[in-house]
Amino acid sequence: MGAHISIPMYQRAVPQRYRLVGQRCLKCGKVNFPPKAVCKYCNAGFEFEEVTLSGRGTVYSYTIIAGGGAPPEFAEQAHCQGSYPVVVVELEEGPRVIAQLVDPPPAGITIGMPVRAVFRKIYEEEGVIRYGFKFRPA
Amino acid sequence: MEGVAIIGAGQTRYGDFPTKGVKELFAEAYLEMLQSVDRGLDPQMIQAAYIGCLSAGSGFQLGQLAPLLMGHVGLPHVNAVRVENACASGGFALYNAACAVASGKFDLVLAAGVEKMRDISSSKGRYWLGVSGDTEYERLAGSTFAGIYALMATRYMHEYGLKREHLSMVAVKNHRNAAANPKAQFRKAITLEQAMNGVPVAYPFNIWDCSPTTDGAAVVLLCNARRARDFTSRPVYLRGFGAASDYLAIHDRSSITRLNATRKAAAEAYKQAGIGPRDIDFAEVHDCFTIAEILAYADLGFCEEGRAHYLLEEGITQLDGKLPVNASGGLKAKGHPIGATGCGMAYEIFRQLRGEAAEPVRQIKNARFALSHNVGGSGGTAAVFIYQRGDE
Numbered sequence: 359m360g361a362h363i364s365i366p367m368y369q370r371a372v373p374q375r376y377r378l379v380g381q382r383c384l385k386c387g388k389v390n391f392p393p394k395a396v397c398k399y400c401n402a403g404f405e406f407e408e409v410t411l412s413g414r415g416t417v418y419s420y421t422i423i424a425g426g427g428a429p430p431e432f433a434e435q436a437h438c439q440g441s442y443p444v445v446v447v448e449l450e451e452g453p454r455v456i457a458q459l460v461d462p463p464p465a466g467i468t469i470g471m472p473v474r475a476v477f478r479k480i481y482e483e484e485g486v487i488r489y490g491f492k493f494r495p496a
Numbered sequence: 497m498e499g500v501a502i503i504g505a506g507q508t509r510y511g512d513f514p515t516k517g518v519k520e521l522f523a524e525a526y527l528e529m530l531q532s533v534d535r536g537l538d539p540q541m542i543q544a545a546y547i548g549c550l551s552a553g554s555g556f557q558l559g560q561l562a563p564l565l566m567g568h569v570g571l572p573h574v575n576a577v578r579v580e581n582a583c584a585s586g587g588f589a590l591y592n593a594a595c596a597v598a599s600g601k602f603d604l605v606l607a608a609g610v611e612k613m614r615d616i617s618s619s620k621g622r623y624w625l626g627v628s629g630d631t632e633y634e635r636l637a638g639s640t641f642a643g644i645y646a647l648m649a650t651r652y653m654h655e656y657g658l659k660r661e662h663l664s665m666v667a668v669k670n671h672r673n674a675a676a677n678p679k680a681q682f683r684k685a686i687t688l689e690q691a692m693n694g695v696p697v698a699y700p701f702n703i704w705d706c707s708p709t710t711d712g713a714a715v716v717l718l719c720n721a722r723r724a725r726d727f728t729s730r731p732v733y734l735r736g737f738g739a740a741s742d743y744l745a746i747h748d749r750s751s752i753t754r755l756n757a758t759r760k761a762a763a764e765a766y767k768q769a770g771i772g773p774r775d776i777d778f779a780e781v782h783d784c785f786t787i788a789e790i791l792a793y794a795d796l797g798f799c800e801e802g803r804a805h806y807l808l809e810e811g812i813t814q815l816d817g818k819l820p821v822n823a824s825g826g827l828k829a830k831g832h833p834i835g836a837t838g839c840g841m842a843y844e845i846f847r848q849l850r851g852e853a854a855e856p857v858r859q860i861k862n863a864r865f866a867l868s869h870n871v872g873g874s875g876g877t878a879a880v881f882i883y884q885r886g887d888e
């Protein structure tokens with residue numbers, strides 16, 4: 359099997375997946391999410407303070423994954439929904455994240471559209487439900 | 497630094513070969529390479545081999561693929577290693593081989609790539625293709641590899657006014673080129689209407705925006721430039737080679753409408769060659785998805801940022817244009833056997849610059865300089881090469 363996230367690996371990222379915990383670089387002040395060992399903005403700072411992101415942001419880009427092409431973990435979701443949107447969101451604290459969009463507006467997704475993070479079931483594998491964040495129109 | 501020449505190259509046809517495994521594919525390309533060395537070569541003189549392959553990690557041979565392949569072609573004692581950078585594995589094999597010759601340590605080094613994708617069931621294949629992107633965040637958003645490039649395409653359309661039909665123009669051009677290439681997977685032209693109306697994959701992409709799954713292998717032999725004419729009357733010189741990396745996940749990058757790995761690799765290659773984008777007569781670029789070729793135009797300096805779609809509108813990158821791009825058919829239609837792709841580009845350029853493009857209709861005439869560009873995943877890595885015709 360190829361790409362796959364084991365349960366222990368998933369659990370190590372629970373603060374990010376459940377609560378959007380990021381890190382503010384003490385050298386340049388910018389916010390990294392997901393966390394890095396060295397700040398991705400200044401490539402120098404390695405000391406951070408923890409920050410919980412607000413979950414508010416805007417759509418930076420989007421796509422709609424067609425049913426047939428979904429990764430196997432998401433095959434059931436794709437089967438039920440036919441297709442589902444995936445967005446890059448620019449969070450108000452600065453970092454961008456990639457996640458699914460729920461309840462997309464009937465008129466279509468637009469770049470710049472305000473969204474907020476919601477806690478959702480992401481997928482089920484090895485008999486365990488994996489929870490995490492998605493976004494919905496704000 | 498020593499000069500580097502290509503003295504031989506071989507490639508299997510790309511496609512679906514149920515009766516051939518990696519060993520058979522590799523051997524076929526290797527033997528064609530040996531035959532192309534027109535003044536002859538004792539294969540035992542080959543000192544090292546760098547072999548690109550991604551799928552070795554997914555089951556059939558977890559480790560030590562390189563000695564397996566070299567033992568199959570009668571070179572069991574060569575210093576051989578597998579190189580992996582997803583879709584750029586072949587490009588990085590070529591880059592490492594070029595550095596090995598340039599260092600003066602070796603005079604004859606093999607660069608190769610092989611991939612056997614058609615054995616993998618489509619459900620397993622989707623797990624497997626996820627390997628090239630960021631698994632923890634991109635993949636767990638439910639995105640596919642096509643979805644990541646689709647996110648780049650949507651943003652590019654927003655920033656620069658790219659239209660859906662510009663994406664399709666890349667597919668139409670590359671399929672037309674592949675139709676004339678006997679080594680291509682899809683030897684079939686398609687219409688713009690077909691290309692615009694394929695089965696949806698990930699908005700804005702349909703199936704015609706995506707490269708296929710492919711079996712294939714490619715092998716090139718590099719030689720110290722001072723010795724090249726001992727082996728062939730028509731060497732092709734590798735004048736510049738550059739390689740670079742970027743954040744693996746697209747959410748970590750400052751822009752998703754350019755590949756910084758390509759830009760850095762291209763700058764290194766142009767600087768070493770002492771030429772610029774205007775000197776390039778034709779190019780093989782990494783078009784795993786149609787948007788990837790469009791991004792490559794500006795990243796390689798063929799146009800200004802955000803102007804790539806005008807090159808397509810003006811026909812500049814068609815086979816009969818000022819700067820033909822992907823005369824082979826590209827990844828889109830020649831095919832994309834992941835680990836082989838970077839070396840397959842070198843094979844195409846080697847043949848073109850020697851006037852051996854097989855079908856006269858696709859031979860690019862009077863070319864001196866060519867460029868190849870190979871990208872790993874969505875731009876986590878890239879390698880760029882500049883070639884010069886050897887008869888001057």
Ligand SMILES: [Zn+2]
Nearest residue numbers: 383386397400
């Ligand atoms: Zn910093």
